[in-house]
Amino acid sequence: MNYRPTILDQRKVVFVVDDDPSMLKGVRRLLKQHGFETVPFETAKALQDHDDFERAICLVVDVNLGDGSGIELRHRLAEAGVSLPVIYITGNDSDATRMAAMASGCVAYLTKPFPAQSLIEPIKRAASGLA
Numbered sequence: 024m025n026y027r028p029t030i031l032d033q034r035k036v037v038f039v040v041d042d043d044p045s046m047l048k049g050v051r052r053l054l055k056q057h058g059f060e061t062v063p064f065e066t067a068k069a070l071q072d073h074d075d076f077e078r079a080i081c082l083v084v085d086v087n088l089g090d091g092s093g094i095e096l097r098h099r100l101a102e103a104g105v106s107l108p109v110i111y112i113t114g115n116d117s118d119a120t121r122m123a124a125m126a127s128g129c130v131a132y133l134t135k136p137f138p139a140q141s142l143i144e145p146i147k148r149a150a151s152g153l154a
Contacts, residue, residue, distance in 0.1 A: 036078045037146055040064045040093065041085040041112070046135075050083060050142070057143050059150075065089075067096040076105050081130070081149035083142070086113035086120055094120075097127045108149040110142065 039050050039061050047063040054061050062079070064070040067088050082100075084093035097109050111124045114135040124132045131145035 035080065035150065036060045036062055037081055037083060038062050038064065038070065038073075038076075038079045038107075039083045040067065040070050040088065040096070041083075042066065042089040043085070046085070046112075053139050053142065054146070057146075059146065067091045067093070070096065071099065071103075076107060079107055081108040081110060081146055083110045083112060083146075086111050086124065087115055094123050094127050097129070101128075108145070110145050110149075112137065112142075 035058060037054055037059050039047060039054075041047050041050070041063075042065050044065070047061075047065065051061040051063060059080075062073075064073070067090050070082075082097075084096060086093045088096070093111060093113075100107075108130045109128070110131040110133065111129050112133045112135055113120065116134040121132055130149060131141070133141055
């Protein structure tokens with residue numbers, strides 16, 4: 024029996040939303056080292072205007088974006104029917120923010136700077152369908 028890869032097997036794309044260009048570049052480099060492609064977005068609006076969510080295995084979203092909250096972005100996407108696993112990253116951690124992030128259904132909440140493996144592990148879980 025010959026194995027034929029499915030569309031899901033071919034999905035190795037992570038959508039990353041962060042208004043810090045150096046953070047986008049660093050995450051892109053890290054994910055590339057682990058075999059993932061990234062599609063970067065510098066604003067919540069840019070991600071919302073995107074229409075090809077089928078390619079993504081998950082979203083990595085900064086909590087504090089220049090044009091709004093990453094957590095609110097997650098809620099708006101869910102209302103629009105986008106149900107991808109979300110990993111939040113933030114440089115401004117607080118109990119209230121962490122609780123709101125967890126309540127929104129994220130698979131991970133990371134405080135910058137974070138160890139590479141703490142980002143890679145939840146992405147691998149999402150890629151395998153375990154997130």
